[in-house]
Amino acid sequence: MTEQHATAPGAPSDSVTSADAVAEFVNASKRFGSVLAADRINLRIRRGEFLSFLGPSGCGKTTALRMLAGFESPSDGEVMIDGQAASNTPAHRRPVNMVFQHYALFPHMTVAQNVGYGLRQRRPRLPKSEIAAKVAKALAKVRLDDFGPRRIWEMSGGQQQRVALARAIVNEPKILLLDEPMAALDAKLRGEMQRELLDLQRSLGITFVLVTHDQEEALSMSDRICIMGKGRIAQVGTPQDLYDRPANRYVADFVGKANILTGMLLSQQDGLAQVALADGTRVLVRAEASAVPGPVDLAVRPEVLNLARPDAPLPEGSRALAARITHRTFLGDHTEYLLQADAIGALQVNVPRQAERAMGGHDVGTIVHVHWATGSGLVLAAQD
Template identity: 40%
Template sequence: MEAQQPGGEAPYLRIESVNKRFGDNHVVRDVSLGIARKEIFALLGSSGCGKSTLLRMLAGLETPSTGRIVLDGEDLATVQPHRRPTNMMFQSYALFPHLTVEDNVAFGLRQERPKLARDAIAARVGRMLDLVQMQRYARRKPHELSGGQQQRVALARSLAKEPKLLLLDEPLAALDKKIRQETQLELVHLIERVGVTCIIVTHDQEEAMTMADRIGVMSDGVLLQVGTPDEIYEHPNCRFTAEFIGETNMFNGRLESRGVVCPDFPTPIAIGPAAGVSQGSEVSVSVRPERVLLSREQPENGEGGFINRAAGEVTDIAYLGSYSIYHVRLASGRNVTASVPSARWGDAAPPTWGDPVWVSWKAPAGVVLSR
């Protein structure tokens, strides 16, 4: 995949045809990517996809087998890890248990050569602790802090050396779900206030969608798609991305002039434009559950154009407050998932288990993907 860069500007970070092999294991495959100054970029993928290895190459902890990494015009190939203008925050936070909060934040600054003055170190540590709202805990040890507080200290330490590139490896994985959700936007606001370019590695799609300006989806060492969160979600370029990001209904068939011929539907599935896919090809049609409409009566074509519809029976319901997830079995035996707002039914009783219903969606809601 070629380097991608929003806005047409020269990338601040350039990853050029980078490969990494460990013996016969090819873990990063010809990755090229451009990242803008002050951008928050997420590398998203399942365990073993190569995203952490790519992050370690940026930090200098691994060396590319082939390819180049250029940051702000500087080729990092010969720059030792401790000399790189990068800093990495590990998933475990790696705080020194015997040091106080302020000494943990100051640690990297005290290793600088030439040495920084004591007053300069103290002033910068103070600024960092103020930034992450941890000044009042300056004299505490890590074991006296909550997980969220430890995360803030680790972030302050990573930012203290004023890196050009901040690398975050699963930064919120150690937190429980509630704290993780609260911390996501807080962390983004901190990074934006500092103005540092940031790359986040995560397997959590919600984390990537919430925090990142752009996302790169990786699988088997390959960068499959790069785009904004809405581009990745609404316009996936392959089946893996469509299924990995969010939930989707996937219908397999053959593309013809009338639509996609699929054994689950008596008539071809009507679709929008199918760029780059030729007639006669085996394809998949991805339809997000929130695009699937549920009704008791057979829906008709309206001003929105052709719709796809099929009769079925409700087999399962998950009530989630503001919306419910309906599982509907079609006559073919195929299950379709629909996300239905609770307000959809008004004062009427919603369908329940065993009820006959119709599922439908407008033609443009289906994304056609090559198989």
Template identity: 45%
Template sequence: MSVDVQDIVRRFGTTAALKGVSLSVREGEFLALLGPSGSGKTTLLRILAGLEGSDSGTVHIAGQDMTGVPARERNIGVVFQHYALFRHMTVFDNVAFGLRVRRQRPSSAEIAARVRRLLELVQVPELERRYPDQISGGQRQRVALARALAIEPRLLLLDEPFGALDALVRKEVRRWVRSLHDSLGITTILVTHDQEEAMEMADRIAVMQGGRIVQLDAVGALLRDPATAFVAGFIGEATRLPCQVRNGVAHFDPLPVLPLQVALPDGPAAAFVRPAEISVRHGAGTASVRLCRTEGEGPARLIVQAGDIMLDALANPGESFEKGESCRLSIRGSHVFAESGERAQGVPLAEVMVG
């Protein structure tokens, strides 16, 4: 089902948790709400679920206005990180719960058949008689998901559902949730502050900052074309380099980095440079290699110190550096933001001259 949010505002006392959020989620889409702590992700999710009201704005689900529709009538499955299973109920009873409290309660045989199908689906059929504290964290998340799916929701809301899992299990469970989404086709919204998780799971990502959505795009577009300096720094790896623009050239002084051609007005700016955009060469220079780490077959990852700034960089394939080695730096490209918010691509001056 599609979700359409228009201009939602939500205040808690003097705190504006949401400052006018609009969002359209397509039917069958997997969308992530990604942002730092306090950016309003959970508040938005709770408003969609009907667990929280808004001061103004509207929510439509499948074209239906949700104003005044209580949570239990929205037919939405919700999984929270701390939405613990009922401890005094078996796994079976936890999953059956949503069906038993329905106004039109299915027969016991129907409930049993559906619960068993769901436990098969989430791959824990053998656990139905266990209690929540007799199963692992990953299994608990699977059961919580089965419970959310039991009501055959038209929309699935996941609020940091993998946060309590250790790194290895988290990776496995999130791949599995994505493939489950692909086979069931339920529109899904995931709240997370983990960009790797959002990038791995979602079709599109809504980046939130300070109660607003600052950009909504596919991962590739967020990396290629960040709308604001915040997005450029928050999505993907990038080093922020302060610079001064003078006559269309960004100078990094006092850093030993070659200036870039940039179409921005004169004044202070910030360049966001990804590791692959930094070229490090052997040779006496004013930068030095602090760390050189080889990972598998890819190029070595470097941390290079230039003045007070540490830059993440990649070595050329096959090349490695000694710790402490002096080196020369140049930047192949970057996203540059003026203080006014204006943005431009920074390109090497040499290339401009050659081109």
């Protein structure tokens, strides 16, 4: 899949064709009084993909999901499902089901009754035997085969989430919407449920659309991620695209951790730009062809930086600057160093455990050289 960078509001934000799309936002905006919650969203959602809307609170991601579900109608623009305008189609008539953050299960019903609730509302009515068969199939999909007679209050949080998933898939929707469904789970169970959810999506082959503010969740599960900010799409792309080639400072700062440095772009050739940092250090970093000489922001990921004692030789082609260690945090598989560099400011460097052992570690207060190889940073595009 190709990376998609942000464009001017109203312009298409991805290259998925209409034929490939199961749903599409066309210049879709949503206002709540004077608040513009979604601003001219243009996005095609590929049939069968796992797409995540990612962003902080108030960025517009939940509003986009609710417009797709039919709980909100665009103030302007259109939402398309299977090539047909859907903005005037009520939620219960769309081929879409939703799993809510708090599951919205009926406590007075059994697991099987909860899962079969939507089927019992169909008109004309389905035979009881057909409903029972569909419920059993859905429960098997989420590995709750023998739990049909149980009450909801007898189920753990993870099991309740599976019940909510079974209730959503039993109607065989074309799109399954997930509104931060794992927010209430503890960290270990959340990781397990992420894997199960991904396996379920692959086995069903239907489109999953997730809303989350958890970047790790989005990175680990998604085919593509739509980064939202201030009601607009900031960038759409694969997890690796967004991490390695963020479109701007907002995306670089939100997806993963990044050192954002300022400098002066002096020249560029063959995808590499020579940038002078604030302390005069010159580095070679990646840059798009559109980058022009002048002030720029750089994104440098903490894991591409290395630490060395001032008297240690540097690898050929590396650039280094002096910094003082202010904090050292052991995190199991790596150690996180926070440093302060004259004229540059704060830096973060993540050192893998094996490399930490080899070099013996560094103490707080120590002056070290921070260095990185040619092309390890990226010149960021200017933001609107």
